[in-house]
Amino acid sequence: MGDPRNVAHAKKVTQEKQHKAKHAQKTGAPPPIKKTQIEETKSAATEQSTAPKPETEKPAQPADSAQLEKSLAVLSKLKELEFHSRANLEKLAELSLTIEEELKQKTFTEGIDAVYSAQDAFQSKILKLIEDYETECARLRPAG
Helix, strand or coil, X not given: CCCHHHHHHHHHHHXXXXXXHHHHHHHCCXXXXXXXXXXXXXXXXXXXXXXXXXXXCCCHHHHHHXXXXXHHHHHHHHHHHHHHHHHHHHHHHHHHHHHHHHCCCHHHHHHHHHHHHHXXXXXXXXXXXXXXXXXXXXXXXXXX
């Protein structure tokens, strides 16, 4: 079975060609046919005919696969946020040590601790969100 994106692209190309042909018939101009267009149409038709298409899954499958693809992209961005959050926690811990131990600037200790606490809370929440979103992505994946 071909990649659903390739099949969808081939279908779109075929529909555009049919639309252009209908438009050309209305205006009376002969439709321009190029050798590459004929080959693309043949390959698209071959891809579509070789892919089994159950009647009940036709409308649901592209929507689910598109939704899964977008959800996986969101999940990837959430994981990127979590990575940067973890790096921020490490940097804040280093800065806190520098301010307290090396520079002995006690007036800034509370401020850096407050920022560290806020970042730690964000880290906990983003990890929970990622866990929940991974569960949703697993639900969207087709069985098999």
